[in-house]
């Protein structure tokens with residue numbers, strides 16, 4: 001569907017080079033050292049950015065004047081501009097953030113009783129074309145840079161309301177994080193650095209549709225959470241819903257997860273299962289699921305399909321969803337049936353499909369059902 005891409009609303013700005021927030025602290029120290037600048041000053045710039053929220057070299061008083069002038073000529077701070085914040089009646093907010101080239105990235109802020117979660121995007125569009133996902137229907141445009149991922153957190157921080165604190169980040173927006181791993185890793189380094197955004201690794205969750213060879217490299221970053229999008233209990237159905245399954249089958253995926261060393265430390269894997277009427281919602285599926293998950297400490301999230309204009313799939317009835325959840329629960333699986341959130345602003349799992357700088361086609365069509373993450 002990328003041929004339906006609409007013209008950009010704004011002319012592209014110049015591409016960004018030398019962006020501070022593209023770098024972890026270690027990488028910034030190395031860049032400064034390579035340019036003959038003491039790494040000490042990298043530490044100072046880093047703390048001005050993340051501790052004090054200052055994005056202006058002239059305000060960084062403890063940096064030597066000549067260094068400030070030198071950096072000002074070739075380095076920049078931010079990568080995204082907040083274009084719009086759409087608000088759901090339930091408090092969920094969708095941030096529309098524009099990039100230097102006119103692409104628009106979506107991030108979703110989800111306030112809950114005891115936490116506030118930000119769902120970040122990692123790519124513009126997605127190449128994996130899952131048949132139920134609005135992002136997949138867009139096709140792939142490009143990877144986001146580490147700075148564009150970090151900046152989603154900075155922009156969200158600027159749109160927090162009094163009393164709100166960002167507590168969790170989930171990589172469940174547009175794109176497949178494991179196909180943009182270097183940028184995802186660098187962004188996680190900034191997020192978890194005590195002198196960066198200072199989020200505990202266990203408050204970060206990365207979701208994958210099952211890119212097996214990248215799972216272990218992903219987890220080498222530390223004790224973040226892994227979420228795996230399952231959606232089916234047979235290869236036949238999964239091939240259809242998640243075409244990547246033709247390359248990495250269900251059995252191969254589950255074996256790879258079973259082999260993960262971290263499982264010996266009993267860190268659960270979060271499995272996501274989008275319930276689609278008449279496709280994967282039968283009681284036979286519910287009975288096969290516990291078999292599939294055997295040997296993997298897991299938590300299962302059931303997400304009723306969020307409808308959108310690029311797909312004919314529909315969510316099952318509440319009764320069918322409840323019966324499915326009860327069946328897997330009875331087999332001893334820790335299961336959560338996700339509630340609808342943000343149904344009025346298309347901010348739910350799989351509904352993010354903003355095209356470049358222009359209005360969304362079909363945005364006025366009824367789109368209901370937004371699951372909280």
Ligand code: SAH
Pocket residue numbers: 132133134171172173174175176177207208209228229230272273274303304305306307308349350351
């Ligand atoms: N690409 C990654 C992460 C982004 S998608 C992945 O696929 O895991 C985040 C979650 O939303 C995934 O579990 C995805 O399968 C699910 N999802 C996609 N489209 C959906 C839809 N229309 N309704 C409900 N969940 C959907």
Ligand code: SF4
Pocket residue numbers: 126127128129130133134135136137173174175176209229350
């Ligand atoms: Fe890509 Fe995930 Fe959507 Fe599949 S569900 S198309 S992997 S964003």
